Amino acid sequence: MNTLKKLYCRTFQMGLRAVLPVLPYRSPELLRSVEELPALFQKHQISRVLLITDASIHGFGITAPLENALKQADIRCMVYDRTVANPTSANVEEARMLYLGTGCQAIIGFGGGSSIDCAKAVGARIAKPRQSLAHMEGILKVHHKLPPLVAIPTTAGTGSEATLAAVITDSETRHKYPINDFPLIPHYAVLDPEVTRTLPRHVTATTGMDALTHAVEAYIGRSTTKETRENALEAVRLIFANLDRACADGNDTAARRNMLRAAYLAGSAFSKSYVGYVHAVAHSLGGRYNVPHGLANAVLLPYVLEAYGPKINGKLHRLAVAAGVASASDTPQAGAQAFLRAVRDMQRRLDIPKTIPEIREEDIPALARTAEHEANPLYPVPVLMDAKKLEAFYYSVMEDAYEAGRNSENRVGAASVLRERKNTAG
DSSP states (O other): OOHHHHHHHHHHHHHHHHHGGGSOOOOOEEESOGGGHHHHHHHTTOOEEEEEOOHHHHHTTTTHHHHHHHHHTTOEEEEEOOOOSSOBHHHHHHHHHHHHHTTOOEEEEEESHHHHHHHHHHHHHHHSTTSOGGGGOEESOOOSOOSOEEEEESSSSOOGGGOSEEEEEOTTTOOEEEEEOGGGSOSEEEOOGGGGTTOOHHHHHHHHHHHHHHHHHHHHSSOOOHHHHHHHHHHHHHHHHHHHHHHHOTTOHHHHHHHHHHHHHHHHHHHHHOOOHHHHHHHHHHHHHOOOHHHHHHHHHHHHHHHHGGGGHHHHHHHHHHHTSSOTTSOHHHHHHHHHHHHHHHHHHTTOOSOOTTOOGGGHHHHHHHHHHHHTTTSOOSSOOOHHHHHHHHHHTSHHHHHHTTTSSSOTTHHHHHHHHHHHHO
Protein backbone atom coordinates (compact mmCIF):
# COMPACT_ATOMS: atom_id res chain seq x y z
CA MET A 1 0.00 0.00 0.00
CA ASN A 2 1.41 3.39 -0.94
CA THR A 3 2.26 5.99 1.69
CA LEU A 4 -0.59 8.38 0.85
CA LYS A 5 -3.20 5.67 1.13
CA LYS A 6 -1.75 4.49 4.44
CA LEU A 7 -1.88 8.06 5.73
CA TYR A 8 -5.50 8.39 4.64
CA CYS A 9 -6.50 5.13 6.33
CA ARG A 10 -4.78 5.94 9.60
CA THR A 11 -6.15 9.50 9.66
CA PHE A 12 -9.68 8.19 9.06
CA GLN A 13 -9.27 5.63 11.85
CA MET A 14 -7.84 8.19 14.27
CA GLY A 15 -10.84 10.41 13.63
CA LEU A 16 -13.26 7.59 14.43
CA ARG A 17 -11.33 6.69 17.56
CA ALA A 18 -11.39 10.29 18.74
CA VAL A 19 -15.19 10.47 18.60
CA LEU A 20 -15.71 6.97 20.02
CA PRO A 21 -16.45 8.17 23.58
CA VAL A 22 -19.30 10.43 22.44
CA LEU A 23 -20.98 8.10 19.95
CA PRO A 24 -24.46 6.86 20.98
CA TYR A 25 -23.58 3.23 21.66
CA ARG A 26 -26.08 1.33 23.76
CA SER A 27 -26.41 -2.23 24.95
CA PRO A 28 -29.50 -4.37 24.42
CA GLU A 29 -31.51 -5.35 27.47
CA LEU A 30 -30.62 -8.98 28.22
CA LEU A 31 -33.24 -11.67 28.83
CA ARG A 32 -32.46 -15.24 29.93
CA SER A 33 -35.36 -17.10 28.31
CA VAL A 34 -37.80 -16.83 25.41
CA GLU A 35 -40.54 -17.29 28.01
CA GLU A 36 -39.97 -13.68 29.11
CA LEU A 37 -41.04 -12.20 25.78
CA PRO A 38 -44.87 -12.38 25.99
CA ALA A 39 -44.92 -10.25 29.15
CA LEU A 40 -42.47 -7.81 27.54
CA PHE A 41 -44.70 -7.38 24.48
CA GLN A 42 -47.82 -7.02 26.60
CA LYS A 43 -46.11 -4.33 28.64
CA HIS A 44 -45.48 -2.36 25.44
CA GLN A 45 -48.96 -3.09 24.02
CA ILE A 46 -47.57 -5.10 21.11
CA SER A 47 -50.09 -7.61 19.78
CA ARG A 48 -48.54 -8.66 16.42
CA VAL A 49 -44.92 -9.60 15.81
CA LEU A 50 -42.87 -10.80 12.86
CA LEU A 51 -40.57 -13.74 13.59
CA ILE A 52 -37.67 -13.96 11.12
CA THR A 53 -35.83 -17.28 11.03
CA ASP A 54 -34.71 -19.96 8.58
CA ALA A 55 -36.38 -23.14 7.33
CA SER A 56 -34.19 -25.50 9.36
CA ILE A 57 -34.76 -23.81 12.70
CA HIS A 58 -38.48 -23.50 12.05
CA GLY A 59 -38.76 -27.02 10.65
CA PHE A 60 -37.01 -28.60 13.64
CA GLY A 61 -39.48 -26.90 15.97
CA ILE A 62 -36.90 -24.75 17.76
CA THR A 63 -39.17 -21.71 17.51
CA ALA A 64 -42.23 -23.67 18.74
CA PRO A 65 -41.87 -22.83 22.48
CA LEU A 66 -41.79 -19.13 21.67
CA GLU A 67 -44.67 -19.34 19.20
CA ASN A 68 -46.76 -21.26 21.75
CA ALA A 69 -45.97 -18.78 24.51
CA LEU A 70 -46.98 -15.88 22.27
CA LYS A 71 -50.19 -17.65 21.27
CA GLN A 72 -51.15 -18.23 24.88
CA ALA A 73 -50.65 -14.51 25.51
CA ASP A 74 -52.92 -13.62 22.55
CA ILE A 75 -50.00 -12.19 20.58
CA ARG A 76 -50.14 -13.02 16.87
CA CYS A 77 -46.86 -14.26 15.43
CA MET A 78 -46.20 -14.08 11.69
CA VAL A 79 -43.31 -16.29 10.62
CA TYR A 80 -40.87 -15.62 7.80
CA ASP A 81 -38.63 -18.69 7.53
CA ARG A 82 -36.96 -18.28 4.14
CA THR A 83 -33.79 -16.57 5.36
CA VAL A 84 -30.69 -18.11 3.79
CA ALA A 85 -27.09 -18.22 4.95
CA ASN A 86 -25.63 -14.86 3.97
CA PRO A 87 -29.12 -13.24 3.84
CA THR A 88 -30.08 -11.54 0.61
CA SER A 89 -31.82 -8.33 -0.32
CA ALA A 90 -34.69 -10.51 -1.60
CA ASN A 91 -35.07 -12.06 1.88
CA VAL A 92 -35.27 -8.60 3.39
CA GLU A 93 -37.91 -7.38 0.97
CA GLU A 94 -40.08 -10.49 1.36
CA ALA A 95 -39.99 -10.22 5.14
CA ARG A 96 -40.65 -6.49 5.02
CA MET A 97 -43.77 -6.99 2.92
CA LEU A 98 -45.03 -9.62 5.38
CA TYR A 99 -44.47 -7.19 8.27
CA LEU A 100 -46.34 -4.39 6.54
CA GLY A 101 -49.10 -6.59 5.12
CA THR A 102 -50.02 -8.08 8.49
CA GLY A 103 -49.76 -4.98 10.65
CA CYS A 104 -46.85 -6.14 12.79
CA GLN A 105 -45.45 -3.89 15.50
CA ALA A 106 -42.16 -5.60 16.39
CA ILE A 107 -39.50 -7.84 14.84
CA ILE A 108 -37.81 -10.93 16.27
CA GLY A 109 -34.62 -12.28 14.68
CA PHE A 110 -34.44 -15.94 15.75
CA GLY A 111 -31.43 -17.94 14.59
CA GLY A 112 -27.82 -17.40 13.69
CA GLY A 113 -26.31 -14.18 12.42
CA SER A 114 -28.13 -14.53 9.11
CA SER A 115 -31.61 -14.35 10.65
CA ILE A 116 -30.65 -11.57 13.04
CA ASP A 117 -28.96 -9.56 10.28
CA CYS A 118 -32.03 -10.05 8.09
CA ALA A 119 -34.24 -8.79 10.93
CA LYS A 120 -32.03 -5.73 11.38
CA ALA A 121 -32.17 -4.95 7.67
CA VAL A 122 -35.96 -5.37 7.62
CA GLY A 123 -36.16 -2.87 10.46
CA ALA A 124 -33.94 -0.46 8.54
CA ARG A 125 -36.11 -0.70 5.43
CA ILE A 126 -39.25 -0.14 7.49
CA ALA A 127 -37.64 2.88 9.12
CA LYS A 128 -36.45 4.23 5.74
CA PRO A 129 -38.89 2.90 3.12
CA ARG A 130 -37.63 5.20 0.36
CA GLN A 131 -34.00 4.15 0.61
CA SER A 132 -32.56 0.90 -0.69
CA LEU A 133 -30.24 -1.25 1.37
CA ALA A 134 -27.47 -0.58 -1.14
CA HIS A 135 -27.64 3.11 -0.22
CA MET A 136 -27.28 2.22 3.46
CA GLU A 137 -23.96 0.45 2.91
CA GLY A 138 -21.18 1.78 5.09
CA ILE A 139 -21.48 3.65 8.36
CA LEU A 140 -24.12 5.93 9.89
CA LYS A 141 -26.59 5.88 6.99
CA VAL A 142 -29.70 4.51 8.71
CA HIS A 143 -30.32 7.35 11.18
CA HIS A 144 -33.96 6.46 11.85
CA LYS A 145 -35.35 4.57 14.85
CA LEU A 146 -36.27 0.95 14.07
CA PRO A 147 -39.39 -0.87 15.30
CA PRO A 148 -38.85 -2.82 18.53
CA LEU A 149 -36.20 -5.41 17.66
CA VAL A 150 -35.50 -8.63 19.59
CA ALA A 151 -32.52 -10.89 18.82
CA ILE A 152 -32.58 -14.54 19.86
CA PRO A 153 -29.27 -16.19 18.87
CA THR A 154 -29.38 -19.95 18.33
CA THR A 155 -25.64 -20.05 17.71
CA ALA A 156 -22.95 -18.79 20.07
CA GLY A 157 -20.87 -17.06 17.48
CA THR A 158 -21.95 -14.08 15.45
CA GLY A 159 -22.58 -11.68 18.33
CA SER A 160 -25.08 -9.97 16.05
CA GLU A 161 -27.42 -9.59 19.03
CA ALA A 162 -24.97 -7.02 20.45
CA THR A 163 -23.80 -5.16 17.36
CA LEU A 164 -24.73 -2.20 15.21
CA ALA A 165 -23.91 -4.16 12.04
CA ALA A 166 -25.82 -6.17 9.47
CA VAL A 167 -24.34 -7.76 6.36
CA ILE A 168 -26.62 -8.32 3.37
CA THR A 169 -25.88 -9.92 0.00
CA ASP A 170 -27.35 -8.34 -3.13
CA SER A 171 -29.56 -10.97 -4.75
CA GLU A 172 -28.51 -10.00 -8.27
CA THR A 173 -24.87 -8.94 -8.09
CA ARG A 174 -23.87 -11.12 -5.08
CA HIS A 175 -22.07 -8.09 -3.69
CA LYS A 176 -21.99 -8.31 0.08
CA TYR A 177 -22.44 -4.98 1.82
CA PRO A 178 -22.12 -4.20 5.52
CA ILE A 179 -24.52 -1.70 7.07
CA ASN A 180 -23.39 -0.10 10.32
CA ASP A 181 -25.43 2.31 12.41
CA PHE A 182 -26.55 2.63 16.02
CA PRO A 183 -30.28 2.07 15.41
CA LEU A 184 -29.43 -1.51 14.29
CA ILE A 185 -28.43 -2.51 17.83
CA PRO A 186 -31.30 -4.76 19.01
CA HIS A 187 -33.42 -3.41 21.82
CA TYR A 188 -33.48 -6.84 23.52
CA ALA A 189 -31.26 -9.92 23.33
CA VAL A 190 -32.39 -13.31 24.65
CA LEU A 191 -29.44 -15.49 25.72
CA ASP A 192 -31.28 -18.75 26.21
CA PRO A 193 -29.10 -21.90 26.12
CA GLU A 194 -32.17 -24.06 25.46
CA VAL A 195 -32.40 -22.81 21.87
CA THR A 196 -28.77 -23.81 21.21
CA ARG A 197 -28.96 -27.34 22.65
CA THR A 198 -29.72 -29.13 19.37
CA LEU A 199 -27.08 -27.28 17.38
CA PRO A 200 -24.93 -29.80 15.44
CA ARG A 201 -21.33 -30.20 16.57
CA HIS A 202 -19.79 -28.72 13.41
CA VAL A 203 -22.01 -25.62 13.64
CA THR A 204 -21.18 -25.24 17.34
CA ALA A 205 -17.49 -25.44 16.40
CA THR A 206 -17.47 -22.97 13.50
CA THR A 207 -19.70 -20.42 15.21
CA GLY A 208 -17.62 -20.70 18.37
CA MET A 209 -14.50 -19.93 16.37
CA ASP A 210 -16.41 -17.08 14.75
CA ALA A 211 -16.86 -15.60 18.23
CA LEU A 212 -13.15 -16.15 18.88
CA THR A 213 -12.33 -14.27 15.69
CA HIS A 214 -14.52 -11.34 16.78
CA ALA A 215 -12.78 -11.13 20.14
CA VAL A 216 -9.28 -11.46 18.68
CA GLU A 217 -9.74 -8.95 15.86
CA ALA A 218 -11.34 -6.44 18.22
CA TYR A 219 -8.48 -6.85 20.71
CA ILE A 220 -5.55 -6.57 18.29
CA GLY A 221 -6.92 -3.55 16.44
CA ARG A 222 -5.85 0.05 16.98
CA SER A 223 -9.20 1.39 18.18
CA THR A 224 -9.77 -0.36 21.49
CA THR A 225 -11.11 0.96 24.77
CA LYS A 226 -10.73 -0.37 28.30
CA GLU A 227 -14.22 -1.87 28.03
CA THR A 228 -13.67 -3.57 24.67
CA ARG A 229 -10.32 -4.99 25.78
CA GLU A 230 -11.90 -6.44 28.92
CA ASN A 231 -14.82 -7.87 26.94
CA ALA A 232 -12.51 -9.43 24.36
CA LEU A 233 -10.25 -11.01 26.97
CA GLU A 234 -13.21 -12.44 28.90
CA ALA A 235 -14.71 -13.79 25.67
CA VAL A 236 -11.44 -15.55 24.81
CA ARG A 237 -11.25 -17.03 28.32
CA LEU A 238 -14.81 -18.33 28.09
CA ILE A 239 -14.34 -19.78 24.61
CA PHE A 240 -11.20 -21.73 25.48
CA ALA A 241 -12.87 -23.02 28.65
CA ASN A 242 -16.23 -23.97 27.11
CA LEU A 243 -16.18 -24.52 23.34
CA ASP A 244 -14.77 -28.05 23.49
CA ARG A 245 -17.32 -28.94 26.17
CA ALA A 246 -20.21 -27.55 24.13
CA CYS A 247 -19.05 -29.51 21.08
CA ALA A 248 -18.63 -32.74 23.06
CA ASP A 249 -22.03 -32.54 24.75
CA GLY A 250 -24.76 -30.36 23.30
CA ASN A 251 -26.76 -30.80 26.50
CA ASP A 252 -24.07 -29.20 28.65
CA THR A 253 -26.24 -26.22 29.59
CA ALA A 254 -23.48 -24.42 31.50
CA ALA A 255 -21.11 -24.60 28.53
CA ARG A 256 -23.87 -23.48 26.17
CA ARG A 257 -24.74 -20.52 28.40
CA ASN A 258 -21.07 -19.54 28.75
CA MET A 259 -20.61 -19.68 24.99
CA LEU A 260 -23.63 -17.41 24.50
CA ARG A 261 -22.08 -15.01 26.99
CA ALA A 262 -18.74 -15.18 25.16
CA ALA A 263 -20.36 -14.47 21.80
CA TYR A 264 -22.24 -11.52 23.28
CA LEU A 265 -19.08 -10.05 24.84
CA ALA A 266 -17.13 -10.53 21.61
CA GLY A 267 -19.94 -8.86 19.67
CA SER A 268 -19.93 -5.95 22.10
CA ALA A 269 -16.16 -5.63 21.68
CA PHE A 270 -16.06 -5.56 17.91
CA SER A 271 -19.13 -3.35 17.68
CA LYS A 272 -16.98 -0.54 19.08
CA SER A 273 -13.48 -1.62 18.08
CA TYR A 274 -14.28 -3.19 14.69
CA VAL A 275 -12.85 -6.30 13.11
CA GLY A 276 -10.11 -6.78 10.51
CA TYR A 277 -8.94 -8.58 7.41
CA VAL A 278 -10.19 -12.00 8.53
CA HIS A 279 -13.72 -10.67 8.30
CA ALA A 280 -13.17 -8.73 5.10
CA VAL A 281 -11.84 -11.82 3.30
CA ALA A 282 -14.54 -14.04 4.82
CA HIS A 283 -17.30 -11.67 3.71
CA SER A 284 -16.01 -11.72 0.13
CA LEU A 285 -16.10 -15.53 0.15
CA GLY A 286 -19.63 -15.52 1.54
CA GLY A 287 -20.79 -13.11 -1.11
CA ARG A 288 -19.21 -14.95 -4.04
CA TYR A 289 -19.58 -18.60 -3.03
CA ASN A 290 -22.03 -18.53 -0.11
CA VAL A 291 -19.37 -19.95 2.21
CA PRO A 292 -20.78 -19.83 5.77
CA HIS A 293 -19.28 -16.86 7.55
CA GLY A 294 -18.25 -18.66 10.72
CA LEU A 295 -16.53 -21.39 8.74
CA ALA A 296 -14.58 -18.90 6.64
CA ASN A 297 -13.43 -17.03 9.75
CA ALA A 298 -12.44 -20.28 11.46
CA VAL A 299 -10.26 -21.33 8.52
CA LEU A 300 -8.68 -17.93 7.90
CA LEU A 301 -7.93 -16.72 11.43
CA PRO A 302 -4.41 -18.13 11.96
CA TYR A 303 -3.23 -17.15 8.46
CA VAL A 304 -4.09 -13.49 9.02
CA LEU A 305 -2.65 -13.43 12.53
CA GLU A 306 0.62 -14.91 11.27
CA ALA A 307 0.77 -12.33 8.46
CA TYR A 308 0.60 -9.45 10.94
CA GLY A 309 3.91 -10.67 12.36
CA PRO A 310 5.72 -9.28 15.43
CA LYS A 311 3.51 -6.17 15.44
CA ILE A 312 0.89 -8.04 17.47
CA ASN A 313 3.11 -10.25 19.63
CA GLY A 314 2.34 -8.36 22.83
CA LYS A 315 -1.42 -8.50 22.29
CA LEU A 316 -1.42 -12.16 21.28
CA HIS A 317 0.60 -12.90 24.41
CA ARG A 318 -2.09 -11.29 26.58
CA LEU A 319 -4.76 -13.27 24.72
CA ALA A 320 -2.74 -16.43 25.33
CA VAL A 321 -2.67 -15.72 29.06
CA ALA A 322 -6.45 -15.20 29.04
CA ALA A 323 -6.87 -18.47 27.15
CA GLY A 324 -4.74 -20.31 29.69
CA VAL A 325 -2.12 -21.40 27.16
CA ALA A 326 0.75 -19.15 28.27
CA SER A 327 2.11 -17.50 31.38
CA ALA A 328 2.38 -13.78 32.01
CA SER A 329 6.12 -14.34 32.56
CA ASP A 330 6.63 -15.65 29.01
CA THR A 331 8.19 -13.37 26.43
CA PRO A 332 5.74 -11.65 24.05
CA GLN A 333 7.06 -13.75 21.16
CA ALA A 334 6.67 -17.00 23.09
CA GLY A 335 3.19 -16.02 24.20
CA ALA A 336 2.17 -15.08 20.67
CA GLN A 337 3.42 -18.39 19.30
CA ALA A 338 1.57 -20.24 22.07
CA PHE A 339 -1.67 -18.52 21.10
CA LEU A 340 -1.23 -19.33 17.40
CA ARG A 341 -0.52 -22.97 18.27
CA ALA A 342 -3.59 -23.05 20.49
CA VAL A 343 -5.79 -21.72 17.66
CA ARG A 344 -4.47 -24.34 15.24
CA ASP A 345 -4.86 -27.06 17.89
CA MET A 346 -8.46 -25.95 18.38
CA GLN A 347 -9.03 -26.17 14.63
CA ARG A 348 -7.75 -29.75 14.63
CA ARG A 349 -9.75 -30.82 17.69
CA LEU A 350 -12.96 -29.39 16.27
CA ASP A 351 -12.38 -30.76 12.76
CA ILE A 352 -12.28 -27.34 11.11
CA PRO A 353 -11.29 -27.88 7.47
CA LYS A 354 -7.95 -26.51 6.36
CA THR A 355 -9.16 -25.26 2.99
CA ILE A 356 -12.09 -23.54 1.33
CA PRO A 357 -12.48 -25.60 -1.85
CA GLU A 358 -14.94 -23.22 -3.53
CA ILE A 359 -12.21 -20.66 -4.25
CA ARG A 360 -11.32 -20.35 -7.94
CA GLU A 361 -7.98 -18.82 -8.76
CA GLU A 362 -9.40 -16.62 -11.50
CA ASP A 363 -11.70 -14.98 -8.95
CA ILE A 364 -8.97 -14.06 -6.48
CA PRO A 365 -8.08 -10.54 -7.75
CA ALA A 366 -11.74 -9.46 -7.66
CA LEU A 367 -12.29 -11.08 -4.25
CA ALA A 368 -9.26 -9.27 -2.85
CA ARG A 369 -10.48 -5.93 -4.22
CA THR A 370 -13.84 -6.53 -2.54
CA ALA A 371 -12.13 -7.29 0.76
CA GLU A 372 -9.95 -4.20 0.52
CA HIS A 373 -12.98 -2.03 -0.27
CA GLU A 374 -14.68 -3.26 2.90
CA ALA A 375 -11.68 -3.02 5.20
CA ASN A 376 -9.85 0.13 4.14
CA PRO A 377 -10.05 2.69 5.63
CA LEU A 378 -12.69 1.56 8.19
CA TYR A 379 -11.01 -1.34 10.00
CA PRO A 380 -8.19 -0.22 12.36
CA VAL A 381 -6.03 -3.25 11.60
CA PRO A 382 -2.56 -3.55 13.14
CA VAL A 383 -0.89 -3.76 9.71
CA LEU A 384 -2.42 -2.22 6.58
CA MET A 385 -2.63 -4.32 3.41
CA ASP A 386 -3.81 -3.56 -0.09
CA ALA A 387 -5.68 -5.91 -2.42
CA LYS A 388 -2.46 -7.40 -3.79
CA LYS A 389 -1.34 -8.48 -0.33
CA LEU A 390 -4.79 -9.75 0.57
CA GLU A 391 -4.65 -12.13 -2.41
CA ALA A 392 -2.20 -14.30 -0.44
CA PHE A 393 -4.91 -15.34 2.03
CA TYR A 394 -7.12 -16.75 -0.72
CA TYR A 395 -4.22 -18.72 -2.15
CA SER A 396 -3.30 -19.99 1.32
CA VAL A 397 -6.67 -21.67 1.84
CA MET A 398 -7.09 -23.02 -1.68
CA GLU A 399 -6.92 -26.80 -1.80
CA ASP A 400 -4.03 -26.85 -4.27
CA ALA A 401 -2.06 -24.28 -2.30
CA TYR A 402 -2.53 -26.12 0.96
CA GLU A 403 -1.50 -29.39 -0.66
CA ALA A 404 1.61 -27.73 -2.09
CA GLY A 405 2.63 -26.33 1.28
CA ARG A 406 1.45 -29.16 3.53
CA ASN A 407 4.94 -30.20 4.55
CA SER A 408 6.04 -26.76 5.71
CA GLU A 409 5.90 -26.03 9.44
CA ASN A 410 3.07 -23.49 9.35
CA ARG A 411 2.03 -23.41 5.69
CA VAL A 412 2.15 -19.61 5.58
CA GLY A 413 4.12 -19.95 2.35
CA ALA A 414 1.56 -22.13 0.62
CA ALA A 415 0.51 -19.40 -1.79
CA SER A 416 4.05 -18.71 -2.94
CA VAL A 417 4.71 -22.46 -3.24
CA LEU A 418 1.71 -22.81 -5.54
CA ARG A 419 2.76 -19.85 -7.68
CA GLU A 420 6.33 -21.16 -7.96
CA ARG A 421 5.08 -24.60 -8.92
CA LYS A 422 2.83 -23.18 -11.64
CA ASN A 423 5.57 -20.91 -12.99
CA THR A 424 7.95 -23.87 -13.15
CA ALA A 425 5.37 -25.97 -14.92
CA GLY A 426 4.78 -23.20 -17.43
